[in-house]
Amino acid sequence: MTTWFPVALMTAFAALVVGLMVTINAIVGPRSRDPVKGEAFECGNPPSGSAWRRFSVHFYLTAILFLVFDVEVVFLYPWAVTIRQLGATGLVEAGIFIVLMLAGLIYALRRGMLDWS
Amino acid sequence: MQALGPLILSWRSVLAPGIVALTAVVTMLVGSGLSEDESESVGWIALTGLVAAAIASLAASGDHIVTFGGSLIIDDYTAFFYLLIPVCSAVVVLFSFDYVAALGLPATEYYALLLFATTGMMLMAGAGDLIVMFLGLETMSISAYVMAAMAQRDPKSSEAGLKYFLLGAFSTGFLLYGIALLYGATGSIKLEAVAQMVRKHSIALSPFVLLGLGLILVGFGFKVAAAPFHVWTPDAYEGAPTSVTALMAVGIKLGAFAGFIRVLLIYLAPLHAQWSGVLWALAALSMTVGNLAALAQENIKRMLAYSAIAHAGYILVGMTAGRSEVGPALLYYLLGYAFANLGAFAVLVAVEQAQQSGTKLDDLSGLARNHPMLAAAMALFMLSLMGMPPLAGFVGKFYIFSVALESRYVWLVIIATLNSVVSAYYYARVIVAMYMREGAERQAQTRQPTLLFALAVAALATVIIGLLPHPYISASSAAYASAEQVLRPATAALQTK
Amino acid sequence: MPLGIFAFFATLAVISALGVILQRSPVHSLLALIVTLLCVAALMIGLDALAVGLLQAIVYVGAIVVLFLFVIWLLNLERDPEESGRLGIKLLAAVGAAALVGELTAFLTRTHMSQQTVNSDYGSMAQLAGLIFGNYLIAFEVTSLLLLVAVVGVVAVARRWPSPRLANRPPTLSAKPQT
Numbered sequence: 001m002t003t004w005f006p007v008a009l010m011t012a013f014a015a016l017v018v019g020l021m022v023t024i025n026a027i028v029g030p031r032s033r034d035p036v037k038g039e040a041f042e043c044g045n046p047p048s049g050s051a052w053r054r055f056s057v058h059f060y061l062t063a064i065l066f067l068v069f070d071v072e073v074v075f076l077y078p079w080a081v082t083i084r085q086l087g088a089t090g091l092v093e094a095g096i097f098i099v100l101m102l103a104g105l106i107y108a109l110r111r112g113m114l115d116w117s
Numbered sequence: 118m119q120a121l122g123p124l125i126l127s128w129r130s131v132l133a134p135g136i137v138a139l140t141a142v143v144t145m146l147v148g149s150g151l152s153e154d155e156s157e158s159v160g161w162i163a164l165t166g167l168v169a170a171a172i173a174s175l176a177a178s179g180d181h182i183v184t185f186g187g188s189l190i191i192d193d194y195t196a197f198f199y200l201l202i203p204v205c206s207a208v209v210v211l212f213s214f215d216y217v218a219a220l221g222l223p224a225t226e227y228y229a230l231l232l233f234a235t236t237g238m239m240l241m242a243g244a245g246d247l248i249v250m251f252l253g254l255e256t257m258s259i260s261a262y263v264m265a266a267m268a269q270r271d272p273k274s275s276e277a278g279l280k281y282f283l284l285g286a287f288s289t290g291f292l293l294y295g296i297a298l299l300y301g302a303t304g305s306i307k308l309e310a311v312a313q314m315v316r317k318h319s320i321a322l323s324p325f326v327l328l329g330l331g332l333i334l335v336g337f338g339f340k341v342a343a344a345p346f347h348v349w350t351p352d353a354y355e356g357a358p359t360s361v362t363a364l365m366a367v368g369i370k371l372g373a374f375a376g377f378i379r380v381l382l383i384y385l386a387p388l389h390a391q392w393s394g395v396l397w398a399l400a401a402l403s404m405t406v407g408n409l410a411a412l413a414q415e416n417i418k419r420m421l422a423y424s425a426i427a428h429a430g431y432i433l434v435g436m437t438a439g440r441s442e443v444g445p446a447l448l449y450y451l452l453g454y455a456f457a458n459l460g461a462f463a464v465l466v467a468v469e470q471a472q473q474s475g476t477k478l479d480d481l482s483g484l485a486r487n488h489p490m491l492a493a494a495m496a497l498f499m500l501s502l503m504g505m506p507p508l509a510g511f512v513g514k515f516y517i518f519s520v521a522l523e524s525r526y527v528w529l530v531i532i533a534t535l536n537s538v539v540s541a542y543y544y545a546r547v548i549v550a551m552y553m554r555e556g557a558e559r560q561a562q563t564r565q566p567t568l569l570f571a572l573a574v575a576a577l578a579t580v581i582i583g584l585l586p587h588p589y590i591s592a593s594s595a596a597y598a599s600a601e602q603v604l605r606p607a608t609a610a611l612q613t614k
Numbered sequence: 615m616p617l618g619i620f621a622f623f624a625t626l627a628v629i630s631a632l633g634v635i636l637q638r639s640p641v642h643s644l645l646a647l648i649v650t651l652l653c654v655a656a657l658m659i660g661l662d663a664l665a666v667g668l669l670q671a672i673v674y675v676g677a678i679v680v681l682f683l684f685v686i687w688l689l690n691l692e693r694d695p696e697e698s699g700r701l702g703i704k705l706l707a708a709v710g711a712a713a714l715v716g717e718l719t720a721f722l723t724r725t726h727m728s729q730q731t732v733n734s735d736y737g738s739m740a741q742l743a744g745l746i747f748g749n750y751l752i753a754f755e756v757t758s759l760l761l762l763v764a765v766v767g768v769v770a771v772a773r774r775w776p777s778p779r780l781a782n783r784p785p786t787l788s789a790k791p792q793t
Contacts, residue, residue, distance in 0.1 A: 061768055063684040064681070068765055071673060073672070077739065079746075082739070090747050096758075112773075131752070145762070188750065223775050233762065248753040256759055259767060267770055328721070
């Protein structure tokens, strides 16, 4: 636990700095609020339509793909730190996993999941 | 424990599910490389893989051995389901060929997910720890959710997928929480260690174990569609493409019951006093709700959904008894149930295509005149589901009820018998519609050799398993006895009849 | 773990968890959820469960929350979410929550927790690797199948498939009006 003391200190320090900056800015900074300032900036044009609208399902496909490979990384992390102890066995075991995920990637590519045209 | 040695010795337990999983990956890769038109032929890859897996299931038979540190179990029980599940999936593939094209389903995804679902079912049957059991269940369920929603132009299909997914995911949460509590109380996720801990009185009755047991019952109750956890069933069965409904009614139930029976009847047997009351209520409710609601259905898929709930109830009657004599009866019952249902859905698939109609009762009117073969097959499956001697459904029901009676669950058996009588009405209604009502003149039948073959397999199995039950009963007994060896290593072999 | 650090993260976790359910905008709820998850991760690390804490940060904050965000965007959120639920339902929910708290308290006080001394590397990445690639190998490999199902499944559901190619067949069989 004591090894984590520097990390905790660092976190606390970061929080302190950020908190100070935000607070000082809020107290001493100039403020002017009017409807025009509150508008979303769209290259100078008046904003049109609502920002709350449906996004393409394609984002979702990409997110799923990201999630899948993120989880893969999570599983490979323990393998990476003990790669020497696990040796050939670990290589075979992780290899099966990686090959399966690779098959998933090839499939996703062929189905155009990463194709944005 | 962690060397490569056991890995090589353990190939027997992963061979069959491994073949199915590998076939799924091959299907996925090959199919996505082909054009839409060509990709329908990947069904043959799927079929080959399933047949190979069914043959490879022999490798898993033998005496009870745990492999991979207890993750997978080799015994005749595993082998029984390693054989039955791919065969059922193969029958589904056989009657899917034209249907997938007709509905415009993406063939590659359809077959790949079917194979993944099959892998999950097999893993549930062979699982020796609760993690693998859970992963198998998830693999099976998630594939099924997607397959139910696959007919994109049909809003009912999307509705089915969504309802199935939401309630299924919810129930998975219950199951997982139950597993976590059981793990917390016993300190192990391996079924064998859990069973040993549970045999100690002090742990068995701790609140954590009891709550975990309760949540696990709820989770499995959802998966096998037992009342009161059945509300998703009619809509999901009705909306899904009919071939997917067949997979849901047969494969999912086989996988879920394989896991459920093994966990509850074998490993959690010491807690029989705690769970038998709950199962009693589930069984009585499932039979009654299923059969009464089935009476009012006009759509045959919906009717079969309620019939599936009722059949889950009959199986739960056997599980309530909880004695080791009931194990073979349960396995035999599943055998008969699987083929009768597969056949019934195959007929529906054929009718939908041949007549270009829906699956309402009226659509079957006059089927005996237009398609005498289909009508005869459907009548056979209905009679078996009804429990008419000498078909498989009758023998199974009789077997389960008589063991339950021996175990002094008299009231439950009375409820079950009354329910069987009620069920005769709605199964007979189908036969009446086919043979005694006039239907519109329909177009000629489309010839589909694979579908006819699937029908023939299901019909033959239903008749043979019922007429000559002994080999199947002794196979069921051997399977169950070898799973029970974990409890009584020395005497289990002698108990086999 | 020093009491002060525990109190800090625990309080922050509870406050941000309240933020998740009290915010009106779902995106704000999501941001609060990120803080909750990070606090829980910190608490886990404080308990020397380093691997679990890190995985919590990577998987939940890194991936699951992103997915939630896309789901929120995917749903149409043009209107302000209405005040949902009548008083009766709220009352029922409150009773249910109270029952859950009471139940958990009862369980925690009644159950005897056994205390075990564990090795200093308990919960470390290396130990986790030993388990994943040892006793739980099958679970690890099956996870990859589950991930593949996710990839295939999302394509099957979300991708637009061409309409049925066979001209002599009706466009959909089961989509016929079934009243």
